Amino acid sequence: MAGSIVYRAAMWVKIVSVFWAVAAMTLACAAPETAFAQPSPCQAALPASADPAQIHTLPLKWQCDGSIPERGTSSIAVRFDFAAQDDARYLENRNGFFDAVTLVSVREDSSALVRRHPSSTIEPQVGGGVFAIPLPATGNDVIAQYAIFDAPEYQALGLETQIVAELQQDRPDTLAQLLLVAMIAGFLLLPILLDLAFFRALQARFLLWHALLAFSMAAHLLTSGTLVAFVGLSIWHLHALAVGSFSLVVISCIMFFASFIEPDRLNPRIRQMLTYLAYMIVVVTIIRIAGFEVLRPYSLKLYFLTFLPVLGVIGWGVVDALRCKSRSVWFQAIAWAPLMAVGVIRLATMLIPELTYIEGIWMFRFGAVFEVIVTGLGVVDRVLVIRRERDRAQAHAAMLKNLADHDPLTGLLNRRAIVSRFDALADEGFNTVAVIDLDHFKGINDTHGHSIGDEVLRAVAIALKPDEDTLVVRLGGEEFALFMRGRNTIDRAEQRRQEITRHVSRSIALDRLVTASMGIIHAPEVFSSRKGGVNFDMIYQRADKLLYEAKATGRNRTVCERLKLFDAHPKKERRRHDRRAAA
Secondary structure, eight states, X not given: OHHHHHHHHXXXXXXXXXXXXXXXXXXXXXXXXXXXXXXXXXXXXXXXXXXXXXXXXXXXXXXXXXXXXXXXSSEEXXXXXXXXXXXXXXXXXXXXXXXXXXXXXXXXXXXXXXXXXXXXXXXBOTTTSEEEEEOSOOSTTEEEEEEEEESOXXXXXXXXXXXXXXXXXXXXXXXXXXXXXXXXXXXXXXXXXXXXXXXXXXXXXXXXXXXXXXXXHHHHHHTTTTGGGTXXXXXXXXXXXXXXXXXXXXXXXXXXHHHHSOGGGSOHHHHHHHHHHHHHHHHXXXXXXXXXXXXXXXXXXXXXXXXXXXXXXXXXXXXXXXXXXXXXXXXXXXXXXXXXXXXXXXXXXXXXXXXXXXXXXXXXXXXXXXXXXXHHHHHHHHHHHHHHHHXXXXXXXXXXXXXXXXXXXXXXXXXXXXXXXXXXXXXXXXXXXXXXXXXXXXXHHHHHOHHHHHHHHHHHHHHTOOBTTEEEEEEETTEEEEEEOSSOHHHHHHHHHHHHHHHHHHHXXXXXXXXXXXXXXXXHHHHHHOTTOOOHHHHHHHHHHHHHHHHHTTSSOEEEEEOSSOOSSOSOOOOHHHHHHXX
């Protein structure tokens, strides 16, 4: 019943999430196209000693066919040749790692106006994952615009440079883009509540990894331009957050997969390799964000190369889990298909020089939504499976505990159960303890056999009548104990002792009456305070002493004692085997 309720709740969460996702995609489709003036750029490697103000006079090897210049220097120059245009006002490019960008506007008289902008001072645009910088000069007399990127991480950065007429945040579609990304991010955050609720009940580690995965996806989407609407960041800091959040997405995927697949359905070596890959991504991400000068030319490709073994090991893991008939892996294989496609496209276009890099941000957004929906269903399914397994395990454990705490012959509680529960029973108001021993029981076994003796013991258990205010315990052999609470406990215990004789005589044909002797202690103050470390053994020894007195004075009787104080260490105490000898 509980599992059905949880499943229905999860389904409602998914239905609401899909509604928001569809609404978001509708906004995306309705967003108008952006219009701007964009001349075709040319690129060239720029020597470190070159003067930016003289760039238009330098004999550089300009490449205007879309190819990337050889990186023999620390800077790349981009040139735009165009006729006079009044709407050419800003240089725009996507956020990335570089030290600075220098803009040069060249007029018809060959004069140049230069502006240098360190990356730490450039603010990203709201809503597009890009930055825009005002051109040094615009107007009819400007014949060329140059942009010089110092120490760019991405060598093809110049190919994505544009001359635009208006800022990204001023375009009519920006608000729709912001709403879209915010809605998708909100959708991605919904499963976190479900994961945390399930984790509180099941303590399954994969739920935390899935929550982190959803959070990191939402964070990565917000770094595409929405975050800067609320927090002032430079393009360096924003891009560092974008790289870090994407790495966190991959790490969360890896660790979620390693912990989500059933323990006996995935090779342990694959799980271990996935953990090592997660550590490797952490190291490579730190290297990329830190931007060590000696590693700058290689950090980007090293970062992307790291994902090749990730794709390989995850693919291997999926195949291995399918071979082992894993149920959970089907959800993962379907959920990750779009994101895997995005990963392959990014890797191929980044690592193959002949291809232009495709970031596939909209493909990633769709893949993130699809992944969360399908994986969320897989999480619910896995949670229900774990819940059923846990319930079965708890039922089995309860059965074993019941066997360990009960006497197999009579079904009564045994001494082990009562010792472990003594304090709890005292707190619940049980303040009277009676120890009962059958008189001359050895003679019954010797005369009629142990099978009849066992029948007598079972009949005694029935005669003692356990109820909510009376616990009946078989201490061993023919010895029983009563734990009682409520009113008239001494009288009720005596009635049960006398009922032993009547019930056994009605149930079993014997040549003698079966009687019992009893020692009983009624001590409400002692049980409620338990001063001096009073425990079951101490109370039992005192009641056992009273039982000995009942045996010594003729048997088939009760000796009781009402206590207000209890001496846990009496100077002289009879030994148990003395009472046995008297019996």
